[in-house]
Amino acid sequence: MSIPDELLVDVAATVESGRSNQMSLTVVAGGVVITGRLAPEALWRQRVSEVLTDSTRLSEFSGVFAPGTGEKEKGTESPTHLHFHLARILQGTVGMPETGGMYRVAIADVSAWTVGDFSYSDS
Numbered sequence: 001m002s003i004p005d006e007l008l009v010d011v012a013a014t015v016e017s018g019r020s021n022q023m024s025l026t027v028v029a030g031g032v033v034i035t036g037r038l039a040p041e042a043l044w045r046q047r048v049s050e051v052l053t054d055s056t057r058l059s060e061f062s063g064v065f066a067p068g069t070g071e072k073e074k075g076t077e078s079p080t081h082l083h084f085h086l087a088r089i090l091q092g093t094v095g096m097p098e099t100g101g102m103y104r105v106a107i108a109d110v111s112a113w114t115v116g117d118f119s120y121s122d123s
Helices: 006-016 041-053 060-067
Strands: 024-027 032-038 079-091 095-104 110-114
Touching: 006 032, 006 079, 024 060, 024 079, 024 095, 041 060, 041 079, 041 095
Parallel strands: none
Antiparallel strands: 024 032, 024 110, 032 079, 079 095
16 A cells, blocks of 8 residues: 555645645546545545435435435544546547546545546537
C-alpha cells in the first residue's frame, strides 16, 4: 500500500469541510484516468442513494449509501477517499460515461493527479 499524497489529502479535506465543491481533478489510479469534480462524501452518498432508490432492480441498496451511513464524524480523521461526481473514465478519445458518473477512489491508490478536468473536443 502506498503512502497517500499529503497535498491531495489536503485538497480532499478542503472539499469535505464544505468550503468548496468546485474542485475539478484528474487522477490516475490503477492505470485508469478519471476526471471530474470532487464532492463531499455526504453529498456523493446522497446522490448515489437517490439513483439507487429510483432503480427497480437496485433500490434495496439505496440505504447502504444514505448520508450518515458509515460516514466518519466530520473533522475527526483525514479523508481516505476522493468522491467524484460528473466524472468520466478517459479511454483513448472517449470519456465514459458521456454524462458523467459517480466514482469513489482511494487516495492511497492515486499515482498521479492534476488540478482540472480533461474533456475532448472535435476541433
